[in-house]
Amino acid sequence: xxxxxxxxxxxxxxxxxxxxxxxxxxxxxxxxxxxxxxxxxxxxxxxxxxxxxxxxxxxxxxxxxxxxxxxxxxxxxxxxxxxxxxxxxxxxxxxxxxxxxxxxxxxxxxxxxxxxxxxxxxxxxxxxxxxxxxxxxxxxxxxxxxxxxxxxxxxxxxxxxxxxxxxxxxxxxxxxxxxxxxxxxxxxxxxxxxxxxxxxxxxxxxxxxxxxxxxxxxxxxxxxxxxxxxxxxxxxxxxxxxxxxxxxxxxxxxxxxxxxxxxxxxxxxxxx
Ligand SMILES: [Zn+2]
Numbered sequence: 001x002x003x004x005x006x007x008x009x010x011x012x013x014x015x016x017x018x019x020x021x022x023x024x025x026x027x028x029x030x031x032x033x034x035x036x037x038x039x040x041x042x043x044x045x046x047x048x049x050x051x052x053x054x055x056x057x058x059x060x061x062x063x064x065x066x067x068x069x070x071x072x073x074x075x076x077x078x079x080x081x082x083x084x085x086x087x088x089x090x091x092x093x094x095x096x097x098x099x100x101x102x103x104x105x106x107x108x109x110x111x112x113x114x115x116x117x118x119x120x121x122x123x124x125x126x127x128x129x130x131x132x133x134x135x136x137x138x139x140x141x142x143x144x145x146x147x148x149x150x151x152x153x154x155x156x157x158x159x160x161x162x163x164x165x166x167x168x169x170x171x172x173x174x175x176x177x178x179x180x181x182x183x184x185x186x187x188x189x190x191x192x193x194x195x196x197x198x199x200x201x202x203x204x205x206x207x208x209x210x211x212x213x214x215x216x217x218x219x220x221x222x223x224x225x226x227x228x229x230x231x232x233x234x235x236x237x238x239x240x241x242x243x244x245x246x247x248x249x250x251x252x253x254x255x256x257x258x259x260x261x262x263x264x265x266x267x268x269x270x271x272x
Contacts, residue, residue: 002074004059004137004170005213010080011056014105017082021099022050023065030094033107035115042118046070046097058133058169062124069124071117072107078114081106133169137206142168144200151199154191158202160259161191168206174241175213177264179205181240186272187256187263212237240264 026046031039049065063070084102095107135142154161162176182205246266
Protein backbone atom coordinates (compact mmCIF):
# COMPACT_ATOMS: atom_id res chain seq x y z
CA UNK A 1 0.00 0.00 0.00
CA UNK A 2 1.41 3.39 -0.84
CA UNK A 3 2.20 5.26 2.36
CA UNK A 4 2.58 8.98 2.99
CA UNK A 5 6.02 9.30 1.33
CA UNK A 6 4.80 7.49 -1.79
CA UNK A 7 1.66 9.62 -1.94
CA UNK A 8 3.80 12.74 -1.48
CA UNK A 9 6.01 11.55 -4.34
CA UNK A 10 2.93 11.02 -6.51
CA UNK A 11 1.70 14.50 -5.52
CA UNK A 12 4.97 16.17 -6.46
CA UNK A 13 5.19 14.26 -9.73
CA UNK A 14 1.58 15.05 -10.69
CA UNK A 15 2.08 18.66 -9.64
CA UNK A 16 4.85 19.01 -12.20
CA UNK A 17 2.83 17.23 -14.89
CA UNK A 18 -0.78 18.41 -14.71
CA UNK A 19 -1.09 21.70 -12.80
CA UNK A 20 -2.52 24.35 -15.14
CA UNK A 21 -4.14 21.74 -17.41
CA UNK A 22 -7.82 21.86 -18.24
CA UNK A 23 -10.08 18.84 -17.97
CA UNK A 24 -11.86 18.56 -21.32
CA UNK A 25 -13.73 15.34 -20.61
CA UNK A 26 -13.91 12.56 -18.00
CA UNK A 27 -14.64 8.89 -18.59
CA UNK A 28 -15.48 6.67 -15.62
CA UNK A 29 -15.27 2.98 -16.46
CA UNK A 30 -15.77 1.61 -12.95
CA UNK A 31 -18.41 3.57 -11.11
CA UNK A 32 -17.68 2.34 -7.55
CA UNK A 33 -14.42 4.31 -7.47
CA UNK A 34 -16.49 7.51 -7.28
CA UNK A 35 -17.66 7.52 -3.68
CA UNK A 36 -20.02 10.47 -3.32
CA UNK A 37 -21.34 11.21 -6.80
CA UNK A 38 -22.98 9.30 -9.61
CA UNK A 39 -20.78 8.57 -12.59
CA UNK A 40 -22.87 10.98 -14.71
CA UNK A 41 -22.63 13.89 -12.24
CA UNK A 42 -18.90 13.33 -11.72
CA UNK A 43 -18.22 13.33 -15.45
CA UNK A 44 -20.37 16.40 -16.05
CA UNK A 45 -19.13 18.59 -13.17
CA UNK A 46 -15.45 18.23 -14.06
CA UNK A 47 -15.70 19.40 -17.67
CA UNK A 48 -13.91 22.73 -18.14
CA UNK A 49 -12.24 22.70 -14.70
CA UNK A 50 -8.55 23.60 -14.54
CA UNK A 51 -6.23 21.74 -12.13
CA UNK A 52 -4.92 24.63 -10.02
CA UNK A 53 -2.89 22.84 -7.36
CA UNK A 54 -2.39 19.39 -5.89
CA UNK A 55 -2.32 19.02 -2.11
CA UNK A 56 -1.98 16.07 0.23
CA UNK A 57 -3.62 15.36 3.56
CA UNK A 58 -2.55 12.08 5.16
CA UNK A 59 -2.65 9.60 2.29
CA UNK A 60 -5.27 11.57 0.34
CA UNK A 61 -4.41 13.53 -2.79
CA UNK A 62 -6.48 16.68 -3.23
CA UNK A 63 -6.78 18.09 -6.75
CA UNK A 64 -7.78 21.71 -6.32
CA UNK A 65 -9.91 22.74 -9.31
CA UNK A 66 -11.77 25.98 -10.13
CA UNK A 67 -15.02 25.07 -8.38
CA UNK A 68 -14.29 21.71 -6.77
CA UNK A 69 -11.81 19.73 -4.74
CA UNK A 70 -11.28 16.21 -6.07
CA UNK A 71 -10.01 13.78 -3.45
CA UNK A 72 -8.24 10.59 -4.47
CA UNK A 73 -7.05 7.73 -2.25
CA UNK A 74 -4.88 5.11 -3.93
CA UNK A 75 -5.55 2.38 -1.31
CA UNK A 76 -3.65 -0.79 -2.28
CA UNK A 77 -2.70 -0.45 -5.92
CA UNK A 78 -3.91 2.87 -7.31
CA UNK A 79 -1.58 4.72 -9.70
CA UNK A 80 -1.75 7.63 -12.08
CA UNK A 81 -0.31 7.60 -15.56
CA UNK A 82 -0.02 10.46 -17.99
CA UNK A 83 -0.53 9.04 -21.49
CA UNK A 84 -1.72 10.20 -24.87
CA UNK A 85 -5.07 9.20 -26.31
CA UNK A 86 -3.21 7.13 -28.91
CA UNK A 87 -2.29 4.57 -26.27
CA UNK A 88 -4.86 1.78 -25.86
CA UNK A 89 -6.82 1.81 -22.62
CA UNK A 90 -5.72 -0.91 -20.20
CA UNK A 91 -8.48 -2.89 -18.48
CA UNK A 92 -7.20 -1.51 -15.16
CA UNK A 93 -7.56 2.15 -16.18
CA UNK A 94 -10.89 3.01 -14.56
CA UNK A 95 -11.03 6.80 -14.70
CA UNK A 96 -9.67 8.84 -17.61
CA UNK A 97 -9.28 12.61 -17.39
CA UNK A 98 -8.85 13.94 -20.92
CA UNK A 99 -6.65 17.02 -20.61
CA UNK A 100 -5.30 19.36 -23.24
CA UNK A 101 -5.39 17.16 -26.35
CA UNK A 102 -3.95 14.52 -26.69
CA UNK A 103 -2.89 14.13 -23.07
CA UNK A 104 -4.83 11.94 -20.68
CA UNK A 105 -4.38 11.43 -16.96
CA UNK A 106 -5.45 7.85 -16.28
CA UNK A 107 -6.25 6.34 -12.91
CA UNK A 108 -5.10 2.71 -12.89
CA UNK A 109 -6.10 0.31 -10.12
CA UNK A 110 -5.75 -3.47 -10.44
CA UNK A 111 -7.64 -4.13 -7.22
CA UNK A 112 -10.23 -1.35 -7.55
CA UNK A 113 -10.02 -0.36 -3.87
CA UNK A 114 -9.10 3.28 -4.58
CA UNK A 115 -11.76 5.95 -4.05
CA UNK A 116 -12.46 9.47 -5.33
CA UNK A 117 -14.69 12.10 -3.74
CA UNK A 118 -15.82 15.36 -5.28
CA UNK A 119 -16.59 18.33 -3.02
CA UNK A 120 -17.46 21.92 -3.72
CA UNK A 121 -14.32 23.93 -3.27
CA UNK A 122 -13.28 24.58 0.32
CA UNK A 123 -15.60 22.02 1.94
CA UNK A 124 -13.46 18.89 1.90
CA UNK A 125 -11.47 19.54 5.09
CA UNK A 126 -14.63 19.61 7.19
CA UNK A 127 -16.25 16.56 5.56
CA UNK A 128 -15.59 12.87 5.77
CA UNK A 129 -13.11 11.35 4.99
CA UNK A 130 -10.67 14.21 5.75
CA UNK A 131 -12.25 15.59 8.92
CA UNK A 132 -11.39 12.48 10.93
CA UNK A 133 -7.70 12.60 10.05
CA UNK A 134 -5.26 13.37 12.86
CA UNK A 135 -2.10 15.49 12.87
CA UNK A 136 0.09 15.84 9.81
CA UNK A 137 3.65 14.73 10.71
CA UNK A 138 4.92 18.32 10.40
CA UNK A 139 1.92 19.98 12.03
CA UNK A 140 3.10 22.50 14.64
CA UNK A 141 0.32 21.22 16.90
CA UNK A 142 1.86 17.75 16.93
CA UNK A 143 3.67 18.27 20.23
CA UNK A 144 4.71 15.76 22.89
CA UNK A 145 1.95 16.93 25.24
CA UNK A 146 -0.78 16.79 22.57
CA UNK A 147 0.30 13.33 21.44
CA UNK A 148 0.58 12.18 25.06
CA UNK A 149 -2.99 13.38 25.76
CA UNK A 150 -4.32 11.51 22.72
CA UNK A 151 -2.48 8.28 23.56
CA UNK A 152 -3.71 8.33 27.16
CA UNK A 153 -7.16 7.49 25.75
CA UNK A 154 -5.95 4.55 23.67
CA UNK A 155 -6.08 1.11 25.26
CA UNK A 156 -4.35 -0.56 22.31
CA UNK A 157 -0.68 -1.31 21.51
CA UNK A 158 1.31 1.71 20.30
CA UNK A 159 1.83 0.01 16.92
CA UNK A 160 -1.96 0.04 16.44
CA UNK A 161 -2.20 3.72 17.47
CA UNK A 162 0.50 4.69 14.99
CA UNK A 163 -1.58 3.08 12.23
CA UNK A 164 -4.72 4.87 13.46
CA UNK A 165 -5.14 7.74 10.97
CA UNK A 166 -7.00 9.83 13.56
CA UNK A 167 -3.80 10.09 15.64
CA UNK A 168 -1.08 10.97 13.10
CA UNK A 169 -2.27 10.92 9.49
CA UNK A 170 -0.31 9.01 6.91
CA UNK A 171 1.76 6.46 8.84
CA UNK A 172 1.47 2.97 7.38
CA UNK A 173 2.77 -0.42 8.42
CA UNK A 174 6.37 -0.19 7.18
CA UNK A 175 7.01 3.25 8.63
CA UNK A 176 5.32 2.44 11.96
CA UNK A 177 7.90 -0.34 12.49
CA UNK A 178 10.77 1.98 11.58
CA UNK A 179 9.46 4.76 13.85
CA UNK A 180 9.17 2.43 16.86
CA UNK A 181 12.64 1.02 16.24
CA UNK A 182 14.21 4.50 16.18
CA UNK A 183 12.21 5.43 19.29
CA UNK A 184 13.31 2.27 21.19
CA UNK A 185 9.69 1.39 21.92
CA UNK A 186 8.27 -2.15 21.87
CA UNK A 187 5.34 -2.37 19.42
CA UNK A 188 3.11 -4.10 21.98
CA UNK A 189 3.58 -1.46 24.68
CA UNK A 190 0.16 0.00 25.45
CA UNK A 191 -0.35 3.51 24.09
CA UNK A 192 -1.46 4.88 27.48
CA UNK A 193 1.76 3.63 29.08
CA UNK A 194 3.94 5.91 26.97
CA UNK A 195 5.64 8.86 28.65
CA UNK A 196 5.93 12.38 27.24
CA UNK A 197 9.56 11.57 26.51
CA UNK A 198 8.41 8.53 24.43
CA UNK A 199 5.98 10.82 22.58
CA UNK A 200 8.79 13.25 21.85
CA UNK A 201 10.91 10.41 20.43
CA UNK A 202 8.01 9.18 18.28
CA UNK A 203 7.43 12.65 16.80
CA UNK A 204 11.16 13.09 16.09
CA UNK A 205 11.44 9.63 14.51
CA UNK A 206 8.25 10.13 12.45
CA UNK A 207 9.50 13.38 10.98
CA UNK A 208 12.98 12.02 10.33
CA UNK A 209 11.85 8.78 8.66
CA UNK A 210 9.09 10.31 6.55
CA UNK A 211 11.38 13.12 5.45
CA UNK A 212 14.09 10.64 4.39
CA UNK A 213 11.54 8.45 2.64
CA UNK A 214 10.08 11.40 0.71
CA UNK A 215 13.58 12.45 -0.35
CA UNK A 216 14.13 8.94 -1.69
CA UNK A 217 10.74 8.71 -3.37
CA UNK A 218 9.21 6.22 -0.93
CA UNK A 219 9.46 2.45 -0.92
CA UNK A 220 8.66 0.01 -3.69
CA UNK A 221 7.28 -2.81 -1.57
CA UNK A 222 4.29 -4.27 -3.44
CA UNK A 223 3.66 -2.80 -6.83
CA UNK A 224 3.63 0.89 -6.06
CA UNK A 225 4.65 3.30 -8.81
CA UNK A 226 4.18 7.04 -9.00
CA UNK A 227 2.90 8.99 -11.96
CA UNK A 228 6.03 8.68 -14.05
CA UNK A 229 6.90 5.23 -12.82
CA UNK A 230 9.40 6.69 -10.33
CA UNK A 231 10.68 3.98 -8.04
CA UNK A 232 11.50 4.65 -4.44
CA UNK A 233 14.86 3.80 -2.93
CA UNK A 234 13.80 3.92 0.70
CA UNK A 235 13.38 0.14 0.93
CA UNK A 236 17.16 -0.20 0.78
CA UNK A 237 17.32 1.87 3.95
CA UNK A 238 14.79 0.04 6.11
CA UNK A 239 16.28 -0.70 9.53
CA UNK A 240 13.86 -3.25 10.92
CA UNK A 241 10.84 -3.88 8.69
CA UNK A 242 11.33 -7.09 6.69
CA UNK A 243 14.90 -7.38 8.04
CA UNK A 244 16.59 -10.29 9.80
CA UNK A 245 19.42 -8.73 11.89
CA UNK A 246 19.27 -5.58 13.99
CA UNK A 247 21.63 -2.98 12.46
CA UNK A 248 22.47 -1.68 15.96
CA UNK A 249 23.03 -4.76 18.14
CA UNK A 250 23.11 -7.57 15.51
CA UNK A 251 20.46 -9.61 17.39
CA UNK A 252 17.75 -11.39 15.39
CA UNK A 253 14.77 -9.24 14.46
CA UNK A 254 11.46 -10.74 15.62
CA UNK A 255 8.30 -10.81 13.60
CA UNK A 256 4.91 -10.79 15.30
CA UNK A 257 1.37 -9.82 14.37
CA UNK A 258 -0.16 -6.74 15.97
CA UNK A 259 -3.75 -5.84 15.11
CA UNK A 260 -3.55 -8.18 12.12
CA UNK A 261 -0.44 -6.46 10.72
CA UNK A 262 3.04 -7.95 10.32
CA UNK A 263 5.32 -6.24 12.81
CA UNK A 264 9.11 -6.35 13.04
CA UNK A 265 11.15 -5.27 16.05
CA UNK A 266 14.45 -5.87 17.85
CA UNK A 267 13.76 -7.53 21.22
CA UNK A 268 17.04 -6.10 22.56
CA UNK A 269 16.73 -2.47 21.44
CA UNK A 270 12.94 -2.28 21.95
CA UNK A 271 12.38 -3.78 25.40
CA UNK A 272 8.82 -4.03 26.63
ZN1 LIG B 1 18.90 -4.27 18.35
